[in-house]
Every structure is written in C-alpha cells, then in structure tokens.
Amino acid sequence: MAASAASREVFTEGVRAVLQTWPVLQIAVDNGFGGVYGQQKADWMVDVVQQYFHDNADLQQYEVEDFIAELMDQEFNTVVDDGSLPQEMECEASGPSVSRTHPPPPPPPTQDEEDGWTVVRKKK
Template sequence: MSSNIDEAAYVEAGNGQACLAFKDEKQEARFELGVSMMVYKWDALSIAVENGWGGPESAEKRDWVTAVIVDLFKSEKIVDVTLIEETLLYAMADEFDTNVEDDSALPIAAGIIEIYKQCDAQDFSTVEKLYLDWTEKQKSKGSKRIVQVEEDPLNPDASDSEEEEEEVDGEFEDDDSMAVDEVPEINTEPVVDEDGFELVQKKGRRRHN
C-alpha cells in the first residue's frame, strides 16, 4: 500500500449490485481477514484493549469493531475513507470512552479501502503479509503497554498531560491473546455486558452528549 494517503478514496458497487459485498467466498474471506488485521494494527485501539478501557469485554469489542466495518461493505453501495474513519472513531468513543484526536484512524481507513480494491482484483498479497506480520508479532510478544490515567484533583476533566505509558516486561497472557494460527473471529453482534455497557475506564477526555 502506498505511504501517501488519499483521503478522498472510495469504492462503489457496480453492475447493478446493491452493495459492495463480494460474491466470491475467497474474496470475501480474504477481505474480512484484511479488515481484521487493519483493526488489530490500530495502535490506539490496541492500547485501549490492553488496558481494559472498554471493560471486561474489551477484546470482544475490538472484534465487534471489525464486524461493523465489514458490514458497511455489505450494506452500502459506496464506502469512502471518511465513512470508515468516522465509524472507527465513534466506536472508540462509544465502546471505550476514548476520543482519538491524533488522526491515527485515517491510515487504517485508507488501508481498508486499498485492501478492498486489491481483493476485488483477486490480489491477496497485502492481506497475507498483514496476517504474517501479525502472527510474528504474537510469537515475539513479551511486554504489555500499561497506560495510567490520573485525574487532576483541581480539574478532573483535563488529562492530556496526565497520561503516562510504561513498558512491563515479563511473561503474561493477554485476555485478547490468540494462537498464532488462529484467525481473529468476527462477532457480528454488539457486546453487552451485565452493566449495560457501563465502561469502567476513567478518562479525562470524556464523551459529551
């Protein structure tokens, strides 16, 4: 994929098709795997999952995000970078109570559009490389990123300067860890915990209704 991001990139269903879903099973399977790999590649979301900002079901919520993106292509005739980016950001705000303001969702969205185009041309090289990179990362995983968020007692809602990130070395097993030969499963149903999606993470940047 090109390092230059085309923010106006989009894909459109043709030949009278009602949506962008692939009719060929291999193309659809590779595309869904590619979307999953791109979602897993999003560092902001990985940190949120590792720190449980979405509650005890954080790992399942990440797979739900993948399903939401895939469903865009199964229900829409046109999908562009902006739509995917906004969907990712809304998911982070709603499910992880986190506002991402570093534009990191943009390359993920653009990458998904590019993967769709490649799968449409039956070119699966990028998807296969992403999966290989992910499996290698799982093998070499030896540290977990812990982000501690402390609230300012004088201004609890201001926290951008309060986030501290540290590396914790040692053997461990993440809740979201998977066997290296196992493809991340896509959960097509929203994850509802016993508290009705009440998030346990304390974030200074809060979502305002």
C-alpha cells in the same frame, strides 16, 4: 453486486489485520477502556466494519473514519485524536467501494478537559 464468500472472507481478514495492528485499539484493549470484554469488542469491531463496507456502496473515506471513531467512542470511551484514523483508512480503503477523497481536517481541540474521556494523541 454481491461479493463471493471467498472474497468477503479475504476482506474480513484484511480488516482484522488492520484493526489488530492499530495502536489506538490495542491501547484501549490493553488498558481496559472497553471493560472486561474489551478484547471481545475489538473482535466484534472486525465483523461490524466488514459488514459496514458490505452494506454501503460507494463509501467515502471520511464516512468510514467517522464510523470507526463512533465505535471507539461508544465501545471504548475513547476519542481518537492522534491522526491515525486517516492512516488506518488508507490501509482499509484498498477495498473497491471506498473513495479516497478527504474532507477538510477537523479543527484542533480548543481545551483539554477532565471530563472522563480518554484522548489518544499522536506521538511527537
């Protein structure tokens, strides 16, 4: 079933609203984790996430979380480890093609290494 242009535009704006207000992405952009084109990468992510929903039917929530986590890792060298991805996906998951079943949570990190990665942790 093809989405109409109007509904696709509304969905894209919803994705944009969620990603633009996601603190992890904003921290990555504000601190230059994506390089000089960090803001352009964040804008590009909106289109990529929208297209991912469009191209894949019956997505599971964990699939979307993994996809966005991979984008953050590849484009911003940022491992999202603060528990915010499932929360963000609750907002985005209001789209019709996402199932809200949750896989078991990932195991906690075993050690903090200085390997050049930026780890975003949940505030206490």
